[in-house]
Amino acid sequence: MSDTAMTNLNLRNKTTKQASGSEPTGSGGHVRPVPFRGGGFVYRPVRFVGPLVFIALLAIWEAGTRSGLISPLVLPTPAESWQAFVNLAKSGMLWKHVAASSERLFIGWTIGTVLGIAAGLMIGLFSIARSGLQPLVSALFPIPKIALLPLFVIWFGIDEGSKNATLIFGTFFPTVISTYAGVDNVDRTLIRMGQSFGLSWTSIVRKIVIPGAMPAILSGFRISSSIAIVLLVAAEMIGAEFGVGAYVLMAGSLMATDQLIAGVAILSVMGLIIAWAIGLAEKYLLRWRT
C-alpha cells in the first residue's frame, strides 16, 4: 500500500518537472506521437457487401450470356432461369416438388438426428457403449451413402423407404459424432458440482450434460442438414415422381439448363432457410452463452 503511494508520488514529481521544462529531455527534445501499430486482424461486419457480390455475379452472368461471350447452350441467362422458375410456379408443380422434398428432408433428418443424439449420448455416457460403438461409427461414417443407394433400394424398396433410409443413415453419423464430442466437452467441474450436491444420475444428465452438449449438437445440425440436402437430391434421382431432385434430374436429361438452374436455386434457398432456422434455434437455446 505505502509502496504504491510512493511510486505515484515519484511519478508525479517527474511529470511536473518535465512539464516545467527544467529537466533536459533525453534525446534532443524532438516530440512526436507514438506510431499506431495495433490495427487489423479483427473481423468487422461490412453491410451490403454480401448482397453486392451476389448481384455483381448475376450481372456479369447476364451480360456475358446476352453479349454471346457465353454460349446459351452452356449456360442460360439468369432471366431465362427466372422464367423457368415462374413457369414452374404457375404450373403448380413447384409446390408439389418442394412439398415432396421437404417431407423427405423432414422425416429423414428428424429420425436420423433423434437416433444420432441417442447413440451419441450413449457413447458419451457409457464406457461400454463407447468401446463398442465408436470404432463402428468411425468405420461407417466415411462411407459415401450414395454408394449404398442401390442396396437401400433392394432392402427398403424403390419408394419412400430407400430415400428415408439414405437420409437417416447420412444424418445419423455426423449427429452421433457431434453429440458425443459435446458430451466430452461438458465442463467436468459442473458434473462434480452436481455430484457434490447429491443430484441423481438422471438429473445430472438432464440438467447438466445435455444442456452443456447443446452447442455442439446444434453445430452438428448445420452439418447434418447440409448432408441431408445433398443426399436428398441423390435419392430423388432414383425413382421419384416428385421432388426437387427429380425435377433437376429431368431437366438435366432434357438439356433444359434453365430449369436445371432454377431447380438448383430452389435447393440453395431450402438450405438457406434451414440454416436460418438453426441460427434462430441457436440464438434461443444458447442465449446463455457469452
Added chain:
Amino acid sequence: MDLKLDHISHHYGHTHVLDDISLTVKRGEIVCFIGPSGCGKSTLLRFVGGLEKPASGQVLQVGEPPAASLNPLTYIFQDFALLPWRSVEGNIALALEDHKLPKAEQRAIIADVLRRTNLSDFAKALPKQLSGGMKQRVAIARALSVRPAVMLMDEPLSALDSQTRDLLMDDLIELWTRQPFTACYVTHNLAEAVRLGHRIVVLSRRPGRIREIVQIDMPLAERKEHIAELEIKQRHLWDLMREEARAADRELADV
C-alpha cells in the same frame, strides 16, 4: 456433526500425494488448509466430501448431521461451478430440485439465501452478466440453501481480484458471525487463512503431511482491527512454508 480424518494417505500411480493425515474438525469451526502447490490439499478436500476415495484411511462423520440439512457436506468451488444456462435462482434451485420440497418451501429457501448474500435484486440474472465476486456469492447462496453441516471450500476466493477477495472475506465473516458454520477451507493465501481460520493446518509439500496446526483464538469479527497481531501469525506460517514452497516450485511435473 464433527468430521474425523483418520490416517488418510493417497497416491496417484507412483506419486504419493498425501501421507497419514489425521485431524478432527469440530462443529462451528473453520479449519484452513494451507501448503505449497501440489501438496494435495484440494485432493484432501475431495476425500472429505466423498468425491474421491483415499487409497487408505477414511473420513468419518461423528454424530448425526442436523435433521434439516439437505446436503451435509457441501462444496464451494474455486471456479464457482454455476450452470451458465440457468439464472441465479435457477442455479440455487438446482441444488434443491432433487429433494422434492414443496414449491412454496423451495421458493422461500431461495429468497432467504438470496437475502443473506445480498443477491435479491439479481435473482433473474444469468451468470454471464455477473462479476466474479457476484458469481461466487451465488455459489455461496447455493451452498447455504441446502443447509450444510460442513462447508467444503476449495480456494473459493482464488479466482477473484484482491479487492473483491477482501469484500467476500468480510461477507463470509459476517455470515459466520450471524450463524456459525463448520468449514474446511483450502487456500494458498495466508492472509485469508489468518482472517478466516480458527485453526490453520500447514501441510508439507508432496507427499502432504501435517507440519503444524496453528490455532488462532481471536474471534473472527475482531480480526480486521488487529491486523498487526495476525501479521505475526502470518509470518510464522510463511516461515514454515517458504522452503517447501521454493522446492515445490522447482519440481518438474510428473506427467
